[in-house]
Amino acid sequence: MYKVSEMLRGGDISTFLWINQANRSSFYDWILPKITQLGGAASSIICALALLLNKSDFWHQAGVNMALSLSLSHLIVQILKRFVRRRRPYQVIDGVFTGLKLYKDASFPSGHSTAAFCMATVLSAAVPSYLLIFYSIALIVALSRVYLGMHYPSDIVMGAGIGIITTLWVI
Secondary structure, eight states: OHHHHHHHHHHHHHHHHIIIIITOOHHHHHHHHHHGGGGSHHHHHHHHHHHHTOSSHHHHHHHHHHHHHHHHHHHHHHHHHHHHOOOOHHHHSTTOOOOSOOOOSOOSSOHHHHHHHHHHHHHHHHOGGGHHHHHHHHHHHHHHHHHTTSOOHHHHHHHHHHHHHHHHHHO
């Protein structure tokens, strides 16, 4: 079991380095710090509130689903962060590219990825014809967290899973 664990850990680090360092570009350095905020607290709360305040019963229900799934999923994220206590990549690996805002809490799982995939799942359930767009945006948000040195790939995969599963349960 130890060998399997070490193999997964090594793959996580090599994939992290490939995303964080091998794909550097001035365009990504400029755009990804902006895109990453789509999974932040302000964006997810504004999105849920906009839907909740909508007079249409359909969109209001989507807002209820989003608010409940974001609340429940972030409770799970916070419990896991306190239990696992994984240090962020920039705190462990030398030479990691980071954005301007450095978070100090635990890395596992990614809260931004969780929120992005919660929102994508709710919106995809409401408007299935835009599913590819919603999940593409969520994936870019998640990958931006690795590019900016805040998370390992396994952090964003777990965050995405929590976001999707929690939302499907709520819906």
